Amino acid sequence: MTTEVRSLREFKMPDVGEGLTEAEILTWYVKPGDVVTDGQVVCEVETAKAAVELPIPFNGVVDQLFFPAGTTVDVGTAIIAVAVGEGGAEPAPAAAAPAAEAAPAAAAAEPERREVLVGYGPRTGTVQRRARKTTAAPAAAAPVVPAPVVAAPVVAAPPVVVPAQAEPVGDERPLAKPPVRKLAKDLGIDLRTVTPTGKDGVITREDVHAAAAPAPVAAVVESAPAEAVEAVVAAVSHSGADVRVPVKGVRKATAQAMVASAFTAPHVTEFVQVDVTRTMKLVRELKESGELGAGVRVSPLLLVARALLTAVRRHPEINAAWDEANQEIVLKGQVNLGIAAATPRGLLVPNIKDAGSKTLPQLAVSLGELTDVARQGKTSPADLSGGTITITNVGVFGVDTGTPILNPGEAAILAFGAVRELPWVHKGKVVPRLVTTLALSFDHRLVDGELGSKVLADTAAILERPKRLITWS
Known part of the structure; x- marks a missing residue:
């Protein structure tokens, strides 16, 4: 009888976003004893940029999970060990981990491809194979759910009885x-x-x-x-x-970025009140007519975005960044419009690539997709990088305005406040009109008061008379 030769392969935490150094394991989808195949998702991790599902790049049987869910792991650290057959073939499930069989000696280190998810492609390196453990493999019918990491209790409350949960049925992923x-x-x-x-x-x-x-x-x-x-x-x-x-993941990264931005870039914020009655009427007309396409969502934010992009086209110097190392102003070749989004994972600012070149229907579709993906927590690192100017819609919370902090690496951010019916002088009479407040924060190192004022004034003028979206575009 021939005994199959097996060894352990370790899957290491990859760099799932350019330059990130760590990620938190949110959920394990496998347990020791499970058979895995090349490309199968084994866990979900959260970085400072996004939540990402990790596929394993080889076949085998799970031998060990090195970290429980809730653990923050450095990039390059092994997170799971998988028993593979000779040549990397998938072992038969029935023959996985014989309890009484002696462990083979540790295999000598040998060059092999080390898989990464994004950024750098496969690399060649040296991997130390670990000796096979002699302990019996856990029974497949007894799933192992890693316990969450729990710190010392912070409340002194009477004991609470937690109702027993039903036994899990089957191993199919919900x-x-x-x-x-x-x-x-x-x-x-x-x-x-x-x-x-x-x-x-x-x-x-x-x-x-x-x-x-x-x-x-x-x-x-x-x-x-x-x-x-x-x-x-x-x-x-x-x-x-x-x-x-x-404070972990996105919230930690956001906190660090906001502190760096607030104390690095000299912020200036300007405000303007705008009569947006005509803009709100145009929003209603576009919704009712379906002119932008079936299923396309039309909102005031869409027209604010279009107005800002038009103002940026007229004043491209606002679409810039400060290069501290070279003491240069970098004028960006395209407008990547960021939309600040409150998500279950914290504040994210995904951006629409080359938004300035899109038509209004295309912008509407991109804006809808961007917000949907962000709210689902599926925004990719690529969608969060490369932004050049941002809009934050504080009006959805009933807030009139604010002094927004710049997204790091950008020169300006526009806050769109709540739309309210207010008394307004219109054609020589005081009448009720729909009014909002816009606030533009900008980096005073590369945007002076004249440029910032022109961009804000043009954005306001377009929203007051939205026909300028056509005449100025």
Whole structure:
């Protein structure tokens, strides 16, 4: 009888975004003993830019998960070990990890392709193979769910009895969007025990909250997505205890970027009130006529974006960046329009590439896709990089205006405030009109008051008389 020769291959945390040094493991989709194939997603990780699912680049049987969910791991660190057959062939499931078989000696280091997801392509390097463990493999019927990392409790509340969850049925991966999976992890809910109510059997946020009720008092929040914070605040609000939320991932990166921007670029903010009655009328007409295309969403933000892009075309010097190392102003060749979006993972600023060259229907489609993807937590690192100018729509929260902080590397950001009916002088009479406030913050190193004022004034003029979208474009 011939014994198949096997060895362990380690899959290391790749650089899923150019230049990132670490990522947090959100969810494992496999456990020791599972058979995996080349290209199969084994886990989901979160970086400072995006949540990404990681496919494994070879076949085999999972031997060990080196880190539980909730752990932040440096790029290049092994996160999973897989037993592979000779030549990298997939071992037969029935022959996986014989308990009584002696472990083979550690294989000598040999050059092999090290797979990465983005940026640099396959690399050749040296990988140390680990000796096969002699312990028996876990039974396939007993799934191993890594326990969340829990810090010292921060509330002194009476013990809370958590209802027992139903036993998981089957090993098929439930259907749910990444933010919902993250919410389930934070609440300690196994998605396989949740009854889906969404279309095509997709688990929704409401399904997870229903499975978690009555909500237990949590000791800490592992990370800081909006759903997790809301759940913990709701649970401890009656106790009056403090809640500590570790700053990780997107929130950590955002905090660092905002501090760097605020204390590096000298900010100037200018304000203007605008009568947008005609713009709001045009929005209604475009919605009713379907002129931009079936299913295309039309919103005031769309026309604000078009107005700003038109102003940038008239004053291209605003579409620039400051090069500190070379002490130069870099005039950007195309306008990548960023849209600040509040997501379950924190504030993201994905951008529409070459937005200045798009027609109004194309811009509407791109804007709709960008916001949908951001809210689902699926924005890719590429969509978050390369922005040149940004819009933040604070009006959706009922806020009149603000003094927005520049997105790092950009020269200007426009805040679009709430649209309100106010008394306004129109054709010599005081009448009710729809009015909004625009605020433009800019980097005073490369944008002087004249340039900033012209861009803001042109944007306002277009929104006051939107026909200029045609005459100025």
